[in-house]
Amino acid sequence: MTAGKDPTPPYFNIDPAAAAAKLSEPISTARFAKAAAFATRGREDLAKRGYAPDGKKRLRRFSTWEICKYLIPVAPAHFRRVLKKHPDLPQGTGEGNSKWFTLEDVLRLRQHFAAEGAADREYLPWRPKGLPAKIIAVSNFKGGTSKTTTTAHLAMSAALDGYKVLVIDLDSQGSLTSIMGGDVPDEWSTAFPLLAKDYAQTVQAENTVRAAAGQPPLPFDETLTEALTVSARDIIQPTHWPNIDLLGAQLNLYWAEFQIPVWRMGLRSWSLWDALTNALTDERIVDDYDIIFLDTPPALGYLTINALAAADILLVPLGASFLEFDSTGRFFDMLYSTFASVEDGENAVRRRDGLPEVKFEWDAVRALITRFDAGQQTDLANVIQAYFGDFMTTYRQELTAMVGQAGEQVNGIYEADYREFNRDTYVRGRETFDRTWAEVKELILGTWYRDQQSAEAAQQGAGEEVSNDG
Numbered sequence: 001m002t003a004g005k006d007p008t009p010p011y012f013n014i015d016p017a018a019a020a021a022k023l024s025e026p027i028s029t030a031r032f033a034k035a036a037a038f039a040t041r042g043r044e045d046l047a048k049r050g051y052a053p054d055g056k057k058r059l060r061r062f063s064t065w066e067i068c069k070y071l072i073p074v075a076p077a078h079f080r081r082v083l084k085k086h087p088d089l090p091q092g093t094g095e096g097n098s099k100w101f102t103l104e105d106v107l108r109l110r111q112h113f114a115a116e117g118a119a120d121r122e123y124l125p126w127r128p129k130g131l132p133a134k135i136i137a138v139s140n141f142k143g144g145t146s147k148t149t150t151t152a153h154l155a156m157s158a159a160l161d162g163y164k165v166l167v168i169d170l171d172s173q174g175s176l177t178s179i180m181g182g183d184v185p186d187e188w189s190t191a192f193p194l195l196a197k198d199y200a201q202t203v204q205a206e207n208t209v210r211a212a213a214g215q216p217p218l219p220f221d222e223t224l225t226e227a228l229t230v231s232a233r234d235i236i237q238p239t240h241w242p243n244i245d246l247l248g249a250q251l252n253l254y255w256a257e258f259q260i261p262v263w264r265m266g267l268r269s270w271s272l273w274d275a276l277t278n279a280l281t282d283e284r285i286v287d288d289y290d291i292i293f294l295d296t297p298p299a300l301g302y303l304t305i306n307a308l309a310a311a312d313i314l315l316v317p318l319g320a321s322f323l324e325f326d327s328t329g330r331f332f333d334m335l336y337s338t339f340a341s342v343e344d345g346e347n348a349v350r351r352r353d354g355l356p357e358v359k360f361e362w363d364a365v366r367a368l369i370t371r372f373d374a375g376q377q378t379d380l381a382n383v384i385q386a387y388f389g390d391f392m393t394t395y396r397q398e399l400t401a402m403v404g405q406a407g408e409q410v411n412g413i414y415e416a417d418y419r420e421f422n423r424d425t426y427v428r429g430r431e432t433f434d435r436t437w438a439e440v441k442e443l444i445l446g447t448w449y450r451d452q453q454s455a456e457a458a459q460q461g462a463g464e465e466v467s468n469d470g
Contacts, residue, residue, distance in 0.1 A: 057181030057240040060417055061093070061100035070430075071106055071160060072113055073121045086112070103159070104242045110162050125162045125290075126445055128452040132286035133166070134363075134444050136293050137311035141334070142327040143298035145317040146370035148175045149412075150397070150436070151295040154315075156414040157437035159243045163290040166236065169249035170307055171297040179412060180239045182248035188226075189235050190253040191276065195306065196227035198275035199263045206267060218267060232283045245289070253303070260302040273342060276306040291444065300334050308335070309360065313443055316367045318384075320377035320396070325384050328367060363447035365391055368436065372396040393439045400429040 052058050068076045080097065083089055090108055092099030101109070114123040138151040148171070155167045169176040170191060177184055184190060203224065207217040236247050264272050280286050294307040308314060316331065318324040339360045347357040367388050369381055374396075385392050413433060418426040 051181070059103055059240045059242075060415060061102055062106060063418075064092070064097065064099050064101075066418065067101060067106060067109070070434075072110060072123060074113060074117065082112075082116075102242075107162065107243065125441075126448075127163070127290055128448050131448060131451055131455070132281070133289045133292050134313065134448065135280070135286070135311050136291065136313045136315060136440070136444075137296060137307040138293065138315045138317065139296040139304055139308060139331075140316050140318060140328060141298055141300045141304070141331050142318070142324060145298075145319060145324060146397070147298070147317050148179070148295055150315065150317045150368065150370060151293050152176055152179045152412050153414070153433040154437060154440055155244055155291075155293050156241065156412045157433060158291050158293075158441075159241050160414060161437070161441070163243070164288075165241075165244045166247065166285070166289045166292045167244060168247040168292065168294050168307075170253070170303045171295055172249055172251050172254035173297075174249045174251070174253075176295045177246065177248035177250070180241075180244065180246045180248070182237060182239070182246045184248035184250040186250065187252035187255060188230070189237075190249050191247060191279075191303070192253055192256050193227045193230040193235065194232055194279035195256055195260065195275040196223055197230060198278050199267070199270055199272075200224035200227050202270045203267060206269070232279055232285050236285075256303055257301045271346075272302060273305050273309040277310040280310060300331070300338065305338065308339075312363045312447060313440075314362050314365045315440065316365070316391075317370045317397075318367060319371050320369050320373075320381040320384060322380070325380075325387075363450075364443045366393045366439070366443065367391050368393045369396040371399040373399060393436070395435045395439055397436050398432050400425075400432055 062071065064076055064079060068074055068079055072079070074082075076097075083091055083099075089112055090101055090105035092101045092105065094100050110123050113121070117123055136154070138147050138154070140147055151167065155165050158165050167176060167180060168191060169180075169182070174182075174184065187193075200220070203218050203220060207220070210217055232247070236245050239246050260272055260275075264270055280292065286292070294311060296304040296307045316328060318328045343358050343360065349355075350357050367384075369384065369392075372381065381396055413429055416426075421429070
């Protein structure tokens with residue numbers, strides 16, 4: 001019996017005439033519009049998975065077991081006794097000991113236990129009074145690093161921990177906006193008008209100077225006029241999480257990448273990198289929230305530069321692969337080149353004019369390994385850890401089936417009902433993001449504490465100076 005010939009690879013013996021017969025007519029630009037329309041319908045259909053029948057996202061309820069294990073440090077039996085003793089507190093729904101509570105209920109219960117519970121328990125997260133929100137940018141110019149997933153889960157972790165959170169989507173793909181159930185009809189519901197408003201205000205100030213000097217004013221078009229009427233609070237929207245708000249994104253936000261350099265050419269004195277910072281501080285948005293998360297595009301463009309300049313803490317997700325390590329190294333190199341060149345260019349002028357110099361600083365920067373497979377990637381992850389050193393988080397965010405399943409439903413894992421999983425699977429899957437949040441929270445609390453100490457020292461120094469003058 002003779003052995004048959006091995007089959008040839010599939011790329012051999014392709015018939016050009018048969019290949020040509022499979023082709024459509026040449027593609028015109030109109031075909032892209034048709035594909036986009038199909039994709040829009042499909043995106044809306046897929047996005048409604050995990051939504052209520054009316055198309056609105058709603059956050060699920062949390063069981064007594066979840067509350068006592070993850071949210072409020074109290075034993076289930078004591079928790080039930082407290083509810084029985086205080087019938088005015090949320091009592092949950094369900095029969096017997098299996099009660100289910102909304103997150104609004106949980107936040108109320110946190111407040112009660114903070115006032116009435118044991119003094120050595122942390123019922124409310126620590127937050128120094130009088131200091132602004134911490135701003136955290138999640139960024140890498142390589143796509144597919146779980147940047148948006150990380151941003152969403154950190155925001156949800158912080159909300160479950162009791163913080164009031166704002167998420168700002170600066171990626172025109174709008175993935176974070178979809179996860180948070182946002183409704184963003186056009187660019188005027190994104191960060192675009194805030195950037196335009198900052199430029200408009202700078203032009204107004206410049207034109208006042210020009211008018212006094214008898215010079216012609218800079219042009220002021222309809223976009224700038226309309227931007228002046230927009231407040232950040234007008235376009236920040238609530239989400240299905242009671243303590244997470246959203247400034248969303250959609251495709252037209254990408255127009256900012258073209259418009260910002262045009263504005264900068266029109267007025268070189270405009271500090272384009274400070275536009276988002278100014279919007280958050282001048283309108284006191286930083287006083288409305290505890291933590292602000294910024295999700296950036298996978299590119300070091302003008303929107304990303306604004307996010308990085310506004311951030312107190314920078315998180316850089318990457319996978320444990322050579323290409324992602326290499327790309328992240330180049331990302332850090334571009335950060336250096338970009339911000340160092342801004343400092344050099346601006347400070348040459350500022351020194352000449354006797355003005356304070358520009359200096360970019362971040363409280364902390366951490367690279368975070370995501371989608372980690374310990375069985376295959378440990379050696380490379382160790383190498384990455386060795387080269388990035390103190391820029392790395394300790395914990396590597398493992399890839400779990402639970403994360404993928406939640407993503408198919410356009411949900412975060414915290415929005416998934418644990419009853420849909422084996423209990424151990426849920427605990428392991430949740431631990432992946434709980435441990436990431438623990439490291440990020442440690443950075444936030446540490447930098448807040450350092451800020452608090454600096455503020456108190458400054459106040460003490462000012463008091464001593466007044467005393468000496470007296």
